[in-house]
Amino acid sequence: MTIEKFSYDNKIVRNFAIATMIWGMVAMLVGLLAALQLPFPGLNFDAHTTFGRVRPIHTNAIIFAFVGNGMFMGIYYSLQRLLKARMFSDALSKIHFWGWQLIIVGAAVTLFFGFTSGKEYAELEWPIDIAIAIVWVIFGINMFGTIIRRRERHLYVAIWFYIATVVTVAVLHIVNSVELPVTFLKSYPVYAGVQDALVQWWYGHNAVAFFLTTPYLGLMYYFLPKAVNRPVYSYRLSIIHFWALIFLYIWAGPHHLLYTALPNWAQSLGVVFSIMLIAPSWGGMINGLLTLRGAWDRVRDNVELKFFVVAVTAYGMATFEGPMLSLKSVNAIAHYTDWIVAHVHIGGMGWNGFLTFGILYWLIPRIYNTPLYSKKLAGFHFWIGTLGILFYTIPMYFAGFTQHFMLKEFTEDGVLRYPNFLETVVQIVPMYKLRALGGSLYLIGVFTMVYNMVKTARSGKLIPNENAEAPALEKIVVAEHAGHWHRWIERRPVQMLLVSLIVILIGGMVELIPTFLVKSNVPTISSVHPYTPLELQGRDIYVREGCYVCHSQMIRPFRFETERYGEYSKPGEFVYDHPFQWGSKRTGPDLQREGGKYPNSWHYNHMEDPRTMSPGSIMPAYPHMIENDLDTSDTGAKIRAMQKLGVPYDEHFDKVANAQLMQQANTISDDLAKNGIKVNSRKEIIAIIAYLQRLGTDIKGEKLTQAK
Amino acid sequence: MRSTGKFAVIMSVIIILILTSLLVAGAFLVTFFWAVRSGQYDDDYTPSVRILYDDKPESEVNPTKK
Numbered sequence: 194m195t196i197e198k199f200s201y202d203n204k205i206v207r208n209f210a211i212a213t214m215i216w217g218m219v220a221m222l223v224g225l226l227a228a229l230q231l232p233f234p235g236l237n238f239d240a241h242t243t244f245g246r247v248r249p250i251h252t253n254a255i256i257f258a259f260v261g262n263g264m265f266m267g268i269y270y271s272l273q274r275l276l277k278a279r280m281f282s283d284a285l286s287k288i289h290f291w292g293w294q295l296i297i298v299g300a301a302v303t304l305f306f307g308f309t310s311g312k313e314y315a316e317l318e319w320p321i322d323i324a325i326a327i328v329w330v331i332f333g334i335n336m337f338g339t340i341i342r343r344r345e346r347h348l349y350v351a352i353w354f355y356i357a358t359v360v361t362v363a364v365l366h367i368v369n370s371v372e373l374p375v376t377f378l379k380s381y382p383v384y385a386g387v388q389d390a391l392v393q394w395w396y397g398h399n400a401v402a403f404f405l406t407t408p409y410l411g412l413m414y415y416f417l418p419k420a421v422n423r424p425v426y427s428y429r430l431s432i433i434h435f436w437a438l439i440f441l442y443i444w445a446g447p448h449h450l451l452y453t454a455l456p457n458w459a460q461s462l463g464v465v466f467s468i469m470l471i472a473p474s475w476g477g478m479i480n481g482l483l484t485l486r487g488a489w490d491r492v493r494d495n496v497e498l499k500f501f502v503v504a505v506t507a508y509g510m511a512t513f514e515g516p517m518l519s520l521k522s523v524n525a526i527a528h529y530t531d532w533i534v535a536h537v538h539i540g541g542m543g544w545n546g547f548l549t550f551g552i553l554y555w556l557i558p559r560i561y562n563t564p565l566y567s568k569k570l571a572g573f574h575f576w577i578g579t580l581g582i583l584f585y586t587i588p589m590y591f592a593g594f595t596q597h598f599m600l601k602e603f604t605e606d607g608v609l610r611y612p613n614f615l616e617t618v619v620q621i622v623p624m625y626k627l628r629a630l631g632g633s634l635y636l637i638g639v640f641t642m643v644y645n646m647v648k649t650a651r652s653g654k655l656i657p658n659e660n661a662e663a664p665a666l667e668k669i670v671v672a673e674h675a676g677h678w679h680r681w682i683e684r685r686p687v688q689m690l691l692v693s694l695i696v697i698l699i700g701g702m703v704e705l706i707p708t709f710l711v712k713s714n715v716p717t718i719s720s721v722h723p724y725t726p727l728e729l730q731g732r733d734i735y736v737r738e739g740c741y742v743c744h745s746q747m748i749r750p751f752r753f754e755t756e757r758y759g760e761y762s763k764p765g766e767f768v769y770d771h772p773f774q775w776g777s778k779r780t781g782p783d784l785q786r787e788g789g790k791y792p793n794s795w796h797y798n799h800m801e802d803p804r805t806m807s808p809g810s811i812m813p814a815y816p817h818m819i820e821n822d823l824d825t826s827d828t829g830a831k832i833r834a835m836q837k838l839g840v841p842y843d844e845h846f847d848k849v850a851n852a853q854l855m856q857q858a859n860t861i862s863d864d865l866a867k868n869g870i871k872v873n874s875r876k877e878i879i880a881i882i883a884y885l886q887r888l889g890t891d892i893k894g895e896k897l898t899q900a901k
Numbered sequence: 902m903r904s905t906g907k908f909a910v911i912m913s914v915i916i917i918l919i920l921t922s923l924l925v926a927g928a929f930l931v932t933f934f935w936a937v938r939s940g941q942y943d944d945d946y947t948p949s950v951r952i953l954y955d956d957k958p959e960s961e962v963n964p965t966k967k
Contacts, residue, residue: 198958277956347941347948357929364925368917388914395918415952424949431949432942439929443922459915661956 197344197665200658201273203560205286207655209266210553212294214643216262217549220254221636227251228629230813231780232622234804237813241305244813245739249316250304255541256314258297260405263549265293265332267412268355270556272339275349275415277663281338285331292328296321308378311736311772312393314400315369319380322370329366333359344663350431354411357439361403369396375834376827379733383838386767387454390775391447398446405540406508407439409548413481413505416552420497426483430476437473441466448519451528452749453775454764460521467519474512481505496571500551503579507543511536529745529779531621532593535586542582542635550574550642557646563653570645578638584631592624601753609756614782619809718765721891723840724884726828726854731884733831734877735774738815745776746785746888759786759889766892769840781812786889793861794868796882818877823858825851825875857883 227247230236237243269286273279280286299321303309309316317325336359340352369392372380384392418425425431447455447463482505485492492498514536518527527533558565565571599617602610611617724732735741748754750761762785767773791799798805801819803812829847836842855874861882862874872878936942 274955275952345951347944347951348936349948349952356932360928361925364921368921384914391914392918395922418949418952422953424946424953428949429945432945436929436933440926443925660958662958663956 195665196662198660198662199279200660202269202280202283202286202657203655203659204657205280205283205290206266206270206556207560207657208290209262209269210557210646212290213259213262213266213549213553214639214646216254216258216297217639218636218643220251220259221632221639223247223254224251225629225632225636228625228632231625231811232629234811234813240815240817241307243738243815245742246304246307246309248742249309249313249739250301252314253300253304253316254297256400256404257300260409260541260545260549261293261297263545263552264358264404264408264412265289266556267416267549267552268336268408270560271351271412271415272336272355274661275345275352276339276343277345277661278339278343281335281342285335285338289328289332289335292324292331296324296328299324303378307737309736309739310372310380310382311739311741311774312369312382312389313741313777314397315366315393318378319370319372319374320377322366322372326363326367326370329359329363333363344666346666349415350425350428350435351411351414353432353435354407354414357435358403358408358411361399361407361439361443365396365399365403369393373834373837375830379827381771381831381834381838384771384773385838386770386773387764389770389773390450390453390767391455391459393773394449395446398449399443401540402442402445405545406442409545410434410438410477412548412552413477413501413508416497416548416555417481417484417501417505420495420501420551420555421485421488421491423484423488426480426486430480434473434477434480438470438477441470441473445470445519448524449777451519451521451524452751453747454762454767456764464519464521467516471513471516474515475509478505478509478512481508496565496568496575497551497555499572499575500547500554503575504544504547504551507539507547507582511540511544514539525749525751526597527593528749529777530593530597531589531624531778532597533778535589535593538585538589539582542578542585546635547578550578550639553642553646557649558653560656560659561650561653562656563649566645566648566652570641574638574641574645577634577641581631581633581635581638584634585628586631588624588627588631592621592628595621595624600757601751603753603756609753612757614757614779615807615809618780618811622811718763718892721766721768723769723835723842724887725857726832726850727857727880727883728887729831729835730823730825730828730854731880731882731887732774734818734881735884736772740784741774741776743776743778743780743812744782744784745779746783747775748783748785754783758783760892763892766889769835771835771838771840784885784888788886788888788890789893792868793864793882793886794870796885797865797870797872797878800878800881815878818881819872821877822873822875823877823880825854828854 226236226242227244230244230247269280300317303318303321304316308318310318315322336355340348340356371384372382374380382389382392414425414431444466445463447459448467449463451460451464482502485498485502492502517523518533518536527536554565554571596617599611599620600614604610746762748758748761755761795806797819799807800815802814802816803810804814828850832842832847832850836847858874858879861879862872865872
């Protein structure tokens with residue numbers, strides 16, 4: 194048995210650590226801005242910084258920049274040590290690092306300028322989607338390469354979590370991002386309406402599962418035992434945890450669409466799997482916490498353990514709350530409210546945030562070979578961070594309940610007690626202020642940590658390559674059982690797993706998706722027609738401005754919703770919606786039946802300054818839509834793209850689309866002129882009014898036939 | 902109003918999702934069997950202890966522990 198000398202790459206770990214801290218600060222600052230914009234609409238500044246654009250920047254930056262880099266930092270550190278091998282290729286590590294940072298910058302810039310696909314947590318446009326896929330595969334190659342060259346035969350449980358992350362995120366991202374490019378930075382998803390919603394939340398749910406949960410569980414199983422210097426409570430339980438979790442997680446997505454136009458059986462399937470998920474999730478939490486059995490005294494004077502304990506507790510809370518929220522009766526209350534915002538921030542701030550901080554406090558002093566600069570500051574970070582989480586989430590729970598119960602309250606006469614949605618918003622604005630306070634406290638903690646880390650790094654010196662030695666892996670002499678046809682696959686499981694997945698996916702998608710989708714886009718409600726060119730352009734403005742961030746287009750079949758908004762939503766209404774815009778949060782009212790509710794002039798004034806029409810409104814003002822000319826150069830291309838996706842426009846309609854567009858625009862501007870508003874019919878405001886007036890009007894004439 | 906297409910509208914994409922999910926699950930199942938058969942889980946205690954030891958070369962064992 195020969196002892197081999199090699200070294201661990203600490204530099205790449207350090208780089209990811211720096212990126213984690215920088216993007217963490219940026220992402221949380223943007224989040225604080227978004228939080229402040231709700232109680233203080235003046236902070237929406239100009240067209241690029243309205244809430245509808247800031248909020249996707251915040252979510253994308255937290256998930257992919259902060260947690261993403263944090264995940265890579267922890268994986269690159271632990272993977273090498275668990276496998277007793279340096280990363281497969283330093284070059285691939287570098288490409289992965291810089292590629293990912295470029296993607297983040299590209300994402301921030303495009304979202305800022307309004308280039309978005311309009312699908313939550315997958316807002317990035319197609320060139321960036323492709324870049325993500327490439328960089329992710331490079332990460333995968335680097336990881337599997339390291340696994341193949343390992344000097345430790347047993348794959349520690351953390352590695353299994355990493356493998357699940359790499360494979361599944363790739364699949365989710367590719368399936369959800371199948372889109373038809375129209376221009377360089379504009380595309381339409383091939384899925385429409387209900388289908389798009391289903392794909393999106395299959396992705397959305399599993400992104401939480403495989404981007405925010407599994408990699409961090411892997412990190413927990415490495416860094417928690419390391420920090421407390423004792424093995425995990427039950428290694429056997431950790432293995433059961435892993436396999437149970439990944440087999441259950443992927444089926445739970447439909448719980449994001451309860452009471453929507455999704456078929457009931459699909460909803461129930463999602464609920465059942467969500468409830469089952471409690472078992473592995475809590476198994477993991479208990480396993481993490483019990484690792485500290487008999488060592489709780491170490492938590493007192495070990496700051497990274499403090500962070501880990503809160504992180505694992507938050508994981509337990511969020512994974513109990515998640516299944517509860519999947520119960521239809523609970524979901525009826527929580528969906529569209531700030532309860533969900535509280536729920537995700539328990540996960541984001543508590544689980545992902547605190548685990549990342551704990552890892553940083555543990556790891557930076559080690560790779561810089563120096564003690565932590567200040568334990569006091571670290572302790573301060575812990576307490577102010579914990580306080581921040583409480584100040585953030587408790588007001589949000591309160592706001593969620595308050596708003597729900599106001600919205601569903603009827604008077605003795607059977608009419609809504611608060612018919613104006615705005616009343617319920619005004620009621621919870623103080624909660625929004627408290628939430629911003631909580632976020633600020635949390636952010637102060639992060640700044641403290643970064644200062645502490647910089648000081649620590651300065652007082653030490655980075656060990657770029659940490660020497661190690663371990664015996665080489667002995668080759669297993671395979672006794673050939675002749676004739677076993679599956680022998681070959683068993684010997685190369687990892688490569689086979691990857692290759693077969695990619696091959697089958699590409700083949701399957703090329704073959705299946707167009708046939709399935711184009712054929713099925715047969716309208717089920719005969720009165721539902723494709724959007725006119727002007728409405729289509731208006732819809733793209735709606736997507737660009739991120740209106741879906743605050744307004745849903747999905748009326749649930751509850752009396753308190755149909756009384757307020759009108760007839761509940763039908764699946765057949767969305768067959769031309771690329772992308773679907775159901776939304777997931779109502780900071781403002783639902784817009785599915787907005788068409789015809791108000792005159793054009795109301796919309797004009799409301800967009801220019803919402804507070805003139807609705808005093809106390811917290812919606813951003815959109816005066817730039819009145820100034821900006823509508824870009825009609827791409828109308829033809831958009832029509833052609835829609836035709837390719839199966840929308841039944843007449844042949845050669847793209848040639849006359851702009852003429853029809855102007856005709857409709859003139860009608861609207863004439864109507865506005867009659868009401869004393871002079872506006873050029875070429876302005877963007879005309880298009881958005883056209884779209885808003887169209888919303889939900891298709892089936893109004895069909896009400897009688899439907900009732901039968 | 903046509904009612905025939907309704908099921909198809911919802912169904913078509915769910916087939917893709919279920920197939921994809923089954924594919925992922927199936928791939929993991931194969932891996933699971935590989936892991937069990939190749940003896941990955943024969944020892945369900947030692948690996949948890951092994952990770953606590955670093956592989957510092959004998960020559961430079963320098964206690965950086967806090």
